Amino acid sequence: MAVTDTNSWTGIREELLRRIHDRVWEPGAQIPHEADLAEEFGCARTTVNRALRDLAESGLVIRKRRAGTRVALNPPQRATLTIPIIREEVEALGKTYRHSLLERAYQPVPPMLHGVFHASLGEDVLYLKTLHFADERPYAFEERHINLDTVPQARERKFEVSSANEWLVHNAPYSRGDLSFSALNADEDTARILDCTPGTALFTMERITWTGDAPITHVKLIFAAGYRMRSTI
């Protein structure tokens, strides 16, 4: 019994998954060795290994070298969420993308960012206000600060043709970033810009990216009403 349809590693993964799900192997319990499973399924150990590795990557089982493989007690719920470039996101919806630069200024570091941009307190940052459109309807409103200490080449960029986001992605690769998501009631200005009524709940994403210890940029994106961010586990 327990013969999988195919001997593909995905087939074996499904069968292992079934056993975990059906509590043939309870949470915390040790599961048979790769070699035993390989024999049972009539396949090579490599194939079982691939299936188990995949389950381990998704956090369902814990593997240790000599200790064997056991079913995770608290399978972590991790989701990888892809933050697309807005232009691509819009174009993926089959709509036409356009953006418009509302404001471009050199400013001292705003108080809100003193904590993170402290490295360049004396220096000005490049401040950009951009509105992204999908089929000529407002899609997202972007406020951005660029650290000119870290990315001095940005000082000369107009950011009228290609958006700051795309330029930075290609020219200032970051090593890490902090993200936060929240809901926001539209104030008068935002409502006007995003073409909604004041008070509308808007999905907001804030992001600060760094290269090493140096902050590159801070972005606040306020999406038009009805936006949903999607992801899969």
Place this chain on the structure above:
Amino acid sequence: MAVTDTNSWTGIREELLRRIHDRVWEPGAQIPHEADLAEEFGCARTTVNRALRDLAESGLVIRKRRAGTRVALNPPQRATLTIPIIREEVEALGKTYRHSLLERAYQPVPPMLHGVFHASLGEDVLYLKTLHFADERPYAFEERHINLDTVPQARERKFEVSSANEWLVHNAPYSRGDLSFSALNADEDTARILDCTPGTALFTMERITWTGDAPITHVKLIFAAGYRMRSTI
């Protein structure tokens, strides 16, 4: 030159990564075949394959069967976000967690879920309304549907002591899930439950989890005003 320290697949991945980063292979450009790379690095094709597969998983290269491998034009920005069990999230804030079951009923599949729960259209689902507290203040409001076809053991559970979330995590491991996040204006009911004024922008998370093709549960979590979901890249 270009000899990696080791012939490990991670070493090769690092070298490929460097070439992409240093624009030896420009975005959109095709990179050599596995066989050629294997020869260059003096290793087996399997090893190159493993490195390339890993890069493809993280979205840096795009692979197609006969078309070959090319550097992604716009490397997607991925963030891993950990979705904690609410109790743990609250306790991590140093607050006391409590939840209260507001409603528990057997219902036909609601129209909203016909698309996803179609496998059990005739069958009832278990519907739960739960309010989560942090230090006796409302933290999140949860509406949940549990597919009794997939998780029949849930029919007998009261979910008064341990929350449905925790019970499901331990008893019905899922293989995949769809997540979506949005902002929502509080209606009269929600405002009353979450102790805010109607119209307040609330952060909302919706999740459907599956085991194979069978849907396990659908959850809608509406967080109290001011909630921020955080993550790092």
Place this chain on the structure above:
DNA sequence: AAAGATAATATGCATGCACATATTAACGTG
């Protein structure tokens, strides 16, 4: 020349084997 059949090709995957490495269990010695 357009459409359909066929060949070529790059990745995807399975196998059997060997060795590396981390970890635990067993062993010995003071």
Place this chain on the structure above:
DNA sequence: CACGTTAATATGTGCATGCATATTATCTTT
């Protein structure tokens, strides 16, 4: 008996090979 050494073991990884499969290019046939 405590503690350090050694052996056993399960996973991790690499290799050579062969076949599967998707996709593109080419070669027919009408």
